[in-house]
Amino acid sequence: MKLYNTASRKIEDFKPLHPPEVTFYSCGPTVYDYTHLGHLRTYVNNDVLKRALTFLGYKVKHVMNITDVGHLTGDSDEGEDKMEKGAAKKGATVWELARVYTDYFISSLDEMNVIRPDVFANATQHIPEFIEMIKVLESKGFTYETEEALYFDVSKFPKYGKLSGQKLEDKIIAARKEVRVDVNKRNPADFALWFKAIGRFKNHVMRWPSAWGEGFPGWHIECSAMCMRYLGETVDIHAGAIDLIPVHHENEIAQSEAATGKQFVRYWFHNDFLLVDGQKMSKSLGNFYTIDDIKNQPIGPMALRLLFLQTHYRQIMNFTWESLSASNKAYNKLVNHVCELKQEVGENQNRHRKSVPKPTYDVGFGEEAKNYRQKFIDAISDDLQAPKAVAVLWEVVKSNLPPNEKLNLIFEIDEVFGLNLKKADFIAVEIPEEIIKLAQEREEARLAKDFKKSDELRKIIREKGYDIKDTDGGSKISKR
Ligand code: AMP
Numbered sequence: 001m002k003l004y005n006t007a008s009r010k011i012e013d014f015k016p017l018h019p020p021e022v023t024f025y026s027c028g029p030t031v032y033d034y035t036h037l038g039h040l041r042t043y044v045n046n047d048v049l050k051r052a053l054t055f056l057g058y059k060v061k062h063v064m065n066i067t068d069v070g071h072l073t074g075d076s077d078e079g080e081d082k083m084e085k086g087a088a089k090k091g092a093t094v095w096e097l098a099r100v101y102t103d104y105f106i107s108s109l110d111e112m113n114v115i116r117p118d119v120f121a122n123a124t125q126h127i128p129e130f131i132e133m134i135k136v137l138e139s140k141g142f143t144y145e146t147e148e149a150l151y152f153d154v155s156k157f158p159k160y161g162k163l164s165g166q167k168l169e170d171k172i173i174a175a176r177k178e179v180r181v182d183v184n185k186r187n188p189a190d191f192a193l194w195f196k197a198i199g200r201f202k203n204h205v206m207r208w209p210s211a212w213g214e215g216f217p218g219w220h221i222e223c224s225a226m227c228m229r230y231l232g233e234t235v236d237i238h239a240g241a242i243d244l245i246p247v248h249h250e251n252e253i254a255q256s257e258a259a260t261g262k263q264f265v266r267y268w269f270h271n272d273f274l275l276v277d278g279q280k281m282s283k284s285l286g287n288f289y290t291i292d293d294i295k296n297q298p299i300g301p302m303a304l305r306l307l308f309l310q311t312h313y314r315q316i317m318n319f320t321w322e323s324l325s326a327s328n329k330a331y332n333k334l335v336n337h338v339c340e341l342k343q344e345v346g347e348n349q350n351r352h353r354k355s356v357p358k359p360t361y362d363v364g365f366g367e368e369a370k371n372y373r374q375k376f377i378d379a380i381s382d383d384l385q386a387p388k389a390v391a392v393l394w395e396v397v398k399s400n401l402p403p404n405e406k407l408n409l410i411f412e413i414d415e416v417f418g419l420n421l422k423k424a425d426f427i428a429v430e431i432p433e434e435i436i437k438l439a440q441e442r443e444e445a446r447l448a449k450d451f452k453k454s455d456e457l458r459k460i461i462r463e464k465g466y467d468i469k470d471t472d473g474g475s476k477i478s479k480r
């Protein structure tokens with residue numbers, strides 16, 4: 001497997017620390033509002049990576065955090081806590097807000113057929129771990145305290161800024177332009193590990209006792225501490241979208257490596273944004289669609305998943321309803337093809353028998369199928385070239401492989417794509433009136449044993465873009 005590593009800005013050979021095990025951490029959502037399609041693009045890409053690694057024989061241990069405290073509206077310690085602000089706006093408690101939007105997040109992942117992580121780690125359930133880690137940083141001299149907070153001192157960590165390729169001086173100049181809320185913060189790039197429940201946070205609902213006074217943790221410490229708690233001091237892959245690189249992930253590296261003296265992450269996996277009308281789809285801009293908006297249309301979440309697969313994860317992607325509708329058509333075609341293959345190999349008949357024999361598609365591959373399979377593996381192993389791999393899938397669909405091999409190969413490919421093809425049932429494709437009439441005429445000719453006419457009509461139907469197949473239950477029309 002070759003993977004692009006943000007840290008080296010190169011595509012590298014992927015070598016986990018303890019093969020075949022792969023430790024994988026994804027930065028999860030802040031649960032103050034609905035999960036939107038932008039988030040889903042990120043988590044589907046994470047899922048495809050995880051499935052691809054599993055397909056290639058790795059054993060992936062996956063952890064994702066749920067941020068339910070400490071994420072401020074500004075990235076440089078300014079603004080309010082997103083959860084507290086969201087709760088006030090919606091007239092709910094922070095705890096209710098967290099529960100409702102965590103449930104919505106998880107059900108959106110389920111709808112998208114994303115395999116759940118082995119652990120969902122809630123920030124509010126790991127406060128003792130954060131405090132423990134902050135104490136280590138304090139004892140090693142990486143922190144300083146003001147009236148309002150305990151900060152990480154970035155000047156003590158010379159590697160600071162390496163991930164994003166920014167020099168500390170440039171970061172300081174950029175940060176200086178932002179509103180400085182704590183006048184005693186020494187350096188604008190320093191970041192809070194612990195906020196005290198005083199001043200602007202005096203009414204903060206979520207608060208815990210600590211050596212630095214009652215308060216709540218900063219956002220960045222959450223991911224470092226929970227990642228280490230479940231996956232060890234060095235993790236193989238850490239994922240997020242590109243907006244997290246310059247502050248959140250830079251800060252995670254600084255505090256983790258300062259605490260342990262070890263490399264924190266071996267491969268940084270970042271995907272680009274989903275845009276809508278040229279702007280990042282986001283909660284704060286309010287330009288977002290949710291999974292329910294998709295389900296309200298006659299379109300399934302799997303069409304969205306197929307659409308995501310068609311853009312490489314490091315490319316920016318613009319969402320349009322037209323492209324989703326085209327993807328929906330392609331998905332329906334795929335499903336119907338799979339269902340026809342299932343019928344051909346007799347899986348449906350088998351299903352109704354008392355003792356179900358092994359489905360007849362479960363066979364070894366011939367030379368041609370092996371070549372397609374290798375082409376697919378080459379595509380996904382090349383920094384997850386999902387669009388290329390999708391093209392291989394269509395080649396397989398159009399090929400003349402024996403139906404059982406074809407079906408088997410499509411199911412294997414779908415272990416990585418996660419399009420739910422094994423479970424899929426026929427999707428009704430709208431057939432135009434004209435085609436239905438031609439098919440009826442043909443059926444009559446067939447029953448009258450006028451095979452010449454029946455063949456001619458079949459040809460006309462084909463030319464109009466439809467296939468007709470004779471089955472025990474009558475003739476079936478499908479889009480070519
Ligand atoms: P948030 O809940 O805003 O912290 O976002 C959770 C994850 O989704 C982070 O990795 C974000 O970078 C990512 N994300 C947010 N908006 C988008 C978007 N429009 N496209 C892709 N990823 C996004």
Ligand code: ZN
Nearest residue numbers: 027028223248
């Ligand atoms: Zn994170």
